[in-house]
Amino acid sequence: MKISFAPPFIDEDIIAEVVNTLKSGWITTGPKVKALEEEVAKLTGVPHVLCVNSWTSGAILILKWFGIKEGDEVIIPAYTYSATALAVLHCGGTPVMVDVKDDFTVDPEKIRQAITEKTKVIMPVDIAGLPCDYDSINQMVNLPEIKSLFHAHSENQKKLGRILILSDAAHSVGAFYNNKPAGSLTDITIFSFHAVKNITTAEGGAICINLPKPFNNEEEYKTMRLWTLNGQTKDAFTKSQGGGSSWKYDIIFQGLKINMPDICAALGLAQIRKYNTAILPERKRVAEQYHEFFSKREWAQLPITKDDTRTSSFHLYALRINNITEEQRDTMMISIAEDEVAVNVHFIPMPLLTLFKDLGYRIDDYPNAYHNYSREISLPIYPQLTAEQIDFICKSVEKAYKKII
Template sequence: MSYRIPLIKPFINDRVKELVDEVLDSGFLTEGPVTRQFEESVASYIGVPHAIAFTSCTTGIETALRVAGIGAGDEVIVPDYTYPATANAVKIVGAVPVIVDVDPQTLLMDYDKMEEAVSANTKAVIPVSLFGNPLDFDRLMMAKERYGLLIIEDAACALGSSFKGRKTGGWSDMTVFSFHPRKFITTGEGGMVTTQNAQWAEAMHQYKHFGMGKSVGREEMLFQDTGTNYKMSNLLAAVGLAQMEKIDDLLNERMLLAENYRKLLHGNQKIRIPETTGNGMHSYQSFAVFVPDRDRVMRQMRAEGIEVQIGTYALHQHPAFQQRGVRLRGQYPGSIRAWEETLVLPMFHSMTSAGQTEVVQKLTLCVE
């Protein structure tokens, strides 16, 4: 279905087309020098030494877990309110996802519940910087030190966000980003892992290249270990590379759009905005609100030609996470509230103030 006001539009300018044409003309379509440039661009922007491109955020999380040595018998704590990929990656490597509730105000992992879930088998936590809301690394670093946990951040939506002035991607042991089309920096499909750890970076590079190690010449390649093909092509990387050249402008536009939504929604007692982490800068990959009777409101907004969407999923409600091999922790009031009330509004680089005003006017009518 085509909407008058879509949820998001990818940023495709002449520079994107120019770099894609260059790759097509080169005939070198698989992963190569353009992918390297894209990785370097992301690493430089965040301020870390290593960025490794992947086919998706999901395969990036899976590989991060593997190079950290996490597998059968290990437990990894994940939030209940997230896309299933977060917990699926844990299951794929043979570890046990331990699912905890989220804070009903920020929609991020409840850090108290996270600490209560730590056991002798807990090796890592995968907190999710949902919608671009940064994590509270004061709390996470205390837990890391207290329990010896690895922090592998699912930052699918959080490129451009920061905590205490330090960008997301520079805090965690490993941080994994998504470049899905709903992200404001997109490659169509794709992901990226950032880390300070050179050994992990090399292991990830090796794993996504079939286990192939470094060599002096092409005929001397050695396959050091089991691996697979999680490479990002030059073609996709070209799209991301061109967009990274404009990331500050795109991010500033999102800040202005978010501030305008806040002004338009100010004083509305039925439509509330989730809280941003203290000392954090939200990148507003998605602008989410809490509304009553969310599913009805969503249907009515879509009927008006305005594309709105649910936030994400409450994992404990789904059969895939009610099976053996998954540990559910108590009740999930925060996640249930998030699932039932969260609605994501349209936001894209070319959106006008008039378009935002129409979205809020229609939404206000729908909730009354």
């Protein structure tokens, strides 16, 4: 029984939406992108959403918009995909890595210990779709003793007057924290719509703008939109409408070129319209069948998908195996692969990667990150999985475990 790890969810509605775009004569940024932004806004309760061509480019945009430069520090967890840190490095800033808790999310106490006069941004990461402890983080940046350390050097930093909270919610579209949807929990949130995500545009992302006063979020949306188009005052769709001086434009600052095209937005648009009624419930179904099996195995540590304050988006099923080594975990994965079941690991902590080792980061400084990673196996979780396939996956994992003990 051959089982893929994370194939995209594509049905006839999605195909029809893409074909409609192709037939429309317009495939780059236009009405489909705008419609997707509106759907994400509906899903999150955030009135202004900007679609971009990837999570990474969205993070670079926000960091540049906030004025991050050489010497500035951005606090991130050591346990995340490298894009979280790479976005900071691309802007000239310094990623300050801190350890995580047992639930994979960043430890607020470690964040507090890492704040200095150079800290400009904190970037929590919702690993596997489980929201971080946002109450603690949001309260922290507003403490008088923390705000007194903040030294603004850009207009947007002066306007905010404190550390920016930028949520890396690449995994958590559809998650909830204290009954509030992901996207509305911090100043700025960025979702990923990469091919393996719960909602996909093949490649893409969405920036949810939720800044406090005195910011005008509608005006910031307009400014950030210019950022995605080289700082150009008119997009191609507006210029194409013809008549008079509609073709005239200006370049008003050094922007980026990271807009999402309509052909990609069409994929996500068809998916998001059935996300809460079909896609997300089916991911939950898969997780619950895994829970039912592995909760009866003492050697298995189940991921948290729901607790008193949080509900996951069920993006990953991050199973951990108790009392094994990294090498034993790898041996288990080889055995599972022999059954033609594709599994994965999320993630290799960044201090184990060559780039970051060369920059001076050491895994010994992040014991919880390593302990989580060394025992983690991500199991397939997507709507197309049948109960029979899930049962086969469970038994393959159990067989692999028994081989190593």
